Amino acid sequence: MKAGIYLAFRLIVLSLEDSIMAKLSWIQRTYWKNLSKPVQSRPLFHFLLDHSIGSILEIGIGNGNRIEQILSMFTLRNGSSQLRYAGVDLFESGTTVDGHMRLKDAHRMLAEKNVRAHLVPGDATSALKRIVHSTLPSDLIIVDEGWVDDSPIGHALVEWLPKLVHDDTVVFARRNPQEAFQIVSITPIQAGRKAA
Numbered sequence: 001m002k003a004g005i006y007l008a009f010r011l012i013v014l015s016l017e018d019s020i021m022a023k024l025s026w027i028q029r030t031y032w033k034n035l036s037k038p039v040q041s042r043p044l045f046h047f048l049l050d051h052s053i054g055s056i057l058e059i060g061i062g063n064g065n066r067i068e069q070i071l072s073m074f075t076l077r078n079g080s081s082q083l084r085y086a087g088v089d090l091f092e093s094g095t096t097v098d099g100h101m102r103l104k105d106a107h108r109m110l111a112e113k114n115v116r117a118h119l120v121p122g123d124a125t126s127a128l129k130r131i132v133h134s135t136l137p138s139d140l141i142i143v144d145e146g147w148v149d150d151s152p153i154g155h156a157l158v159e160w161l162p163k164l165v166h167d168d169t170v171v172f173a174r175r176n177p178q179e180a181f182q183i184v185s186i187t188p189i190q191a192g193r194k195a196a
Contacts, residue, residue, distance in 0.1 A: 028073075029049055032045040032046075032048075032049055032073060033045070033046060033049065036069070039180070040174065040177070040178070040179065040180040040181060041066055041069070041180075041181055042180070043172070043180055043181050043182060043183070044066075044070075044142065044172050044181045045069070045073065047140075047170065047172070047183070048070060048073055048074070048140075049073070051170070053074075053083070053139040053140045054083065054084060054139055055083065055084040055085070055086075055136065055137075055138040055139050055140070056070070056083065056084070056085050056086070056138055056139070056140045056141075056142065057085075057086045057087075057088075057131075057135065057138040057140070057141045057142070057164055058085070058086070058087045058088070058141075058142045058144070059088045059124050059127075059128070059141070059142065059143045059144065059153075059157075060088070060089060060124070060142075060143065060144030060145055061087045061088070061089035061091075061100070061101065061106060061119075061144075062089070062099055062100060062101070062144060063099040063100065063101050064101040064105070064106060064109060066142070066144075067085070067087070067109075067110075068109065068113075071083070071113045071115065082114055082115070082116070083115050083116070084115075084116050084136070084138075085110060085115050085116065085117045085118070086117070086118040086119075086120070086131055086135045086138065087106065087117065087118075087119045087120070088119075088120045088122070088124055088127040088128065088131060089101075089106075089119075089121065090121065090122070090123060091103040091106065091119075091121045092121075093121065093122075103119060103121055106119055107119060118131070118134065118135060123153075124153045124156055124157075125152045125153055125155075125156040128156045128157070128159075128160040128161075128164075129156070129160060131164075132160045132163045132164060135164065137163075137164055137165050137166040137169060138164060138165070138169060139166075139168065139169060139170070140169070140170055140171075140172070141161070141164065141165070141169060141170070141171045141172070142171075142172050142173070142181070143157065143171065143172070143173035143174070143184075144173075144174065144177075145174060145175065145176055145177065147173035147174060147175055147184060161186070165186055169186065170183060171183065171184045171186050172184070
């Protein structure tokens with residue numbers, strides 16, 4: 001008798017937990033779509049709400065807030081944050097004005113979140129050459145600043161990105177910190193990959 005009552009009570013609690021989680025999920029989606037900061041990253045968050053990803057290449061980690069937000073979103077959505085992540089940044093070499101996180105702090109943060117991380121210090125032009133030989137193609141590539149065709153970073157991206165994409169890769173980029181992230185067409189890059 002007591003076991004039956006306990007079982008019925010437990011089923012009621014579980015159904016309440018499910019309905020609470022559904023409301024939290026709705027609230028979380030509303031937050032990421034409409035209230036998340038910085039505003040410039042919202043297009044990226046919109047994409048992540050509707051698409052599953054297993055790997056990220058981020059060129060320009062900065063202070064690490066963006067990847068922390070992405071990982072919290074990923075954890076809420078998938079129940080686990082096991083993700084393959086590669087990051088390129090100046091780390092300690094960057095100016096303090098730019099707010100670059102230290103390499104050691106980046107490793108610690110990603111390890112705490114159970115992320116398999118491959119961090120490459122250096123500017124994008126030299127780091128891309130090194131990362132292309134040690135990283136598999138990524139589902140999502142984030143280019144923070146420097147998506148300008150005639151810049152050194154732009155030339156490096158055109159040269160090395162074909163080896164870091166697959167047919168379903170999506171690239172989000174922006175030219176400067178005030179600009180919102182936007183999906184960038186990588187059709188010429190993919191054509192270069194297929195020709196190689």
